[in-house]
Amino acid sequence: MTTSNMAQNILTAVGGQKNVQSLIHCSTRLRFVLKDEKSINDDQVKAIDGVLSVA
Numbered sequence: 001m002t003t004s005n006m007a008q009n010i011l012t013a014v015g016g017q018k019n020v021q022s023l024i025h026c027s028t029r030l031r032f033v034l035k036d037e038k039s040i041n042d043d044q045v046k047a048i049d050g051v052l053s054v055a
Helices: 002-014 042-044
Strands: 022-026 028-034
Touching: 002 042
Parallel strands: none
Antiparallel strands: 022 028
16 A cells, blocks of 8 residues: 555545644654544544554
């Protein structure tokens, strides 16, 4: 899976671009601030190749 495909899959699983209030990338993680936490599909995010965990 390419990085671009992974990013698109993650974005879809967190409820789409309109649900993302902000995104921060630290050295090992993507940290999302979402408008609606209920829109995220944890199982879908965890199933993406390259995703290690969801907190």
